[in-house]
Amino acid sequence: MVRMTNVCKAYENGTKALKGITATIDDGEFVFLVGPSGSGKSTIIKLLTGEIAPTVGSIHVNGFDMESIKPSQMPYLRRTIGVVFQDFRLIANKTVYENVAFAMRVIGASNREIKRRVPYVLELVGLDTRTRRKPEELSGGEQQRVAIARALVNNPKLIIADEPTGNLDPARSLEIMMLLERINKLGTTVLVVTHERELVNRFSKRVIAIDGGRVISDGMDGYYNYES
Amino acid sequence: MSRNNFGYFFREGLGSIFSHGFMSFASVCVIVACLIIMGSFTLLVLNVNNMIEEWESENQVVAFVDEALTDEEARALEARIESIDNVSNAVFVSRDDAFAKYLSGFDEEENDLFSDLEPTVLRHRYMVYLDDIEFMADTQTRLVEIDGIAKVNAHLEISEGFVAISRVVGVVSLTIILILLVVSMFIMANTIKLTTFDRREEIAIMKLVGATNGFIRWPFVFEGLLLGLFGSLVAFLIQWGIYEFVVVQIDKSATMQLIEAMSFATIALPLLGIFVATGFIVGIGGSLTVIRKYLKV
Numbered sequence: 059m060v061r062m063t064n065v066c067k068a069y070e071n072g073t074k075a076l077k078g079i080t081a082t083i084d085d086g087e088f089v090f091l092v093g094p095s096g097s098g099k100s101t102i103i104k105l106l107t108g109e110i111a112p113t114v115g116s117i118h119v120n121g122f123d124m125e126s127i128k129p130s131q132m133p134y135l136r137r138t139i140g141v142v143f144q145d146f147r148l149i150a151n152k153t154v155y156e157n158v159a160f161a162m163r164v165i166g167a168s169n170r171e172i173k174r175r176v177p178y179v180l181e182l183v184g185l186d187t188r189t190r191r192k193p194e195e196l197s198g199g200e201q202q203r204v205a206i207a208r209a210l211v212n213n214p215k216l217i218i219a220d221e222p223t224g225n226l227d228p229a230r231s232l233e234i235m236m237l238l239e240r241i242n243k244l245g246t247t248v249l250v251v252t253h254e255r256e257l258v259n260r261f262s263k264r265v266i267a268i269d270g271g272r273v274i275s276d277g278m279d280g281y282y283n284y285e286s
Numbered sequence: 287m288s289r290n291n292f293g294y295f296f297r298e299g300l301g302s303i304f305s306h307g308f309m310s311f312a313s314v315c316v317i318v319a320c321l322i323i324m325g326s327f328t329l330l331v332l333n334v335n336n337m338i339e340e341w342e343s344e345n346q347v348v349a350f351v352d353e354a355l356t357d358e359e360a361r362a363l364e365a366r367i368e369s370i371d372n373v374s375n376a377v378f379v380s381r382d383d384a385f386a387k388y389l390s391g392f393d394e395e396e397n398d399l400f401s402d403l404e405p406t407v408l409r410h411r412y413m414v415y416l417d418d419i420e421f422m423a424d425t426q427t428r429l430v431e432i433d434g435i436a437k438v439n440a441h442l443e444i445s446e447g448f449v450a451i452s453r454v455v456g457v458v459s460l461t462i463i464l465i466l467l468v469v470s471m472f473i474m475a476n477t478i479k480l481t482t483f484d485r486r487e488e489i490a491i492m493k494l495v496g497a498t499n500g501f502i503r504w505p506f507v508f509e510g511l512l513l514g515l516f517g518s519l520v521a522f523l524i525q526w527g528i529y530e531f532v533v534v535q536i537d538k539s540a541t542m543q544l545i546e547a548m549s550f551a552t553i554a555l556p557l558l559g560i561f562v563a564t565g566f567i568v569g570i571g572g573s574l575t576v577i578r579k580y581l582k583v
Contacts, residue, residue, distance in 0.1 A: 107494070130498075137496035149488055151305050163294060164497040208495065 065115035075101040077271040088242040093268040140209025140217040144224035146201040148193040155189040199230035216247045299508025317517030320470035331459035351410040352436040360410040374415040381408040419445040506573040514569025518561040
């Protein structure tokens with residue numbers, strides 16, 4: 059579960075990115091976080107993954123209090139979150155299998171667990187025939203699937219997808235979104251950050267819209283109608 | 287670190303050396319260059335110290351025995367002389383031997399000039415060898431205090447000169463070796479910084495998926511360790527070649543015959559130890575210094 063209460067964030071250069079965000083995302087929800095460029099979406103992701111700390115307010119992510127979390131606990135918070143980026147962020151010199159297995163290796167999983175879990179996740183994202191390929195040999199949609207598999211492999215409670223379809227054509231974007239929806243139906247909470255109105259409106263999901271560092275709408279109608 | 291992870295870290299470290307081939311090559315070259323500079327200086331210092339020690343050992347004190355003592359009494363002084371702390375050993379030279387040695391310095395015609403002289407004009411004496419010539423003056427005093435020793439000849443100015451040279455060489459060499467060590471680490475750290483800069487994205491991904499700082503560090507530590515080990519072994523072999531070449535040139539040279547270089551075999555093992563240890567310190571130290579910056583995410 060994610061709970062943000064009156065969160066403000068001001069950067070050292072004086073930019074006030076967030077001005078009192080309050081929102082709760084329950085376990086098992088699928089939520090779109092939408093808003094124009096500079097609205098504060100990326101700041102929220104950084105706050106949720108512990109890259110930065112809030113200036114004011116409290117944040118709870120999967121049972122971790124971000125105000126009092128120690129640096130030594132940060133890796134354990136991050137193991138409960140899977141993050142997917144617009145630019146995929148795959149390791150270029152590792153194969154598809156190695157990129158996914160790497161995320162398990164990092165948390166100390168045994169070879170047996172890795173050999174059991176990675177093929178399952180790659181099959182789930184439809185890449186079971188591409189395991190030995192390097193990222194550069196894959197299309198953008200396939201690379202994003204690898205990133206989703208990597209985010210999913212440690213069975214996180216929450217998946218945060220930051221503009222996951224930003225580099226993809228409409229057909230591939232829809233496929234990725236449907237894959238995330240499928241993962242959500244398996245029980246994982248999914249937070250998709252995007253500004254693609256048409257894509258959001260194709261799914262009947264909760265949409266939190268922010269602008270100027272404030273929540274301007276939070277509706278279950280699944281409609282992104284805010285004019286950016 | 288579990289056995290499972292040990293294998294993984296080792297493979298990652300080794301794999302990284304090859305996947306970042308050019309930077310690995312650059313790192314090894316830096317280690318080799320720094321170690322050879324440092325090693326050459328160390329070998330120079332070792333040889334200088336060795337020569338000084340040899341000259342020191344030849345610089346003995348002569349203790350003359352009182353003429354009033356009989357031969358037996360004179361020989362009995364040996365135990366008392368050797369009981370002095372700084373005395374390594376004392377060799378008795380009878381007046382006959384001393385006279386014969388004196389004459390051996392002249393040719394036969396000149397020896398005729400001394401035909402009327404008896405060995406009794408000379409005294410029995412002890413050639414006293416010291417452990418440390420730095421305390422020559424003190425030892426001289428202790429020798430004079432022995433009943434039956436009439437006079438002691440010690441070249442105090444020469445011993446003080448050796449001590450001064452030895453100290454200067456020691457201090458200068460230690461300073462230069464330390465400076466070179468720091469410079470090596472600095473250059474190595476910068477080379478690894480370039481390698482690590484190349485991989486900051488990889489480190490960021492590791493952090494993102496929940497890797498602990500320790501987990502991220504280990505492959506870099508292994509990489510640094512392997513680069514350090516390989517660099518030190520290459521440097522050692524090159525150093526060996528250079529040393530042997532220089533020794534051969536000294537032997538061939540007519541003007542440097544007085545210099546007697548140490549055999550490489552006698553210093554090979556400690557030198558290899560120093561090289562490997564320095565390679566490890568520079569390799570691992572360089573890796574850890576640089577990676578710390580990227581772990582603050």
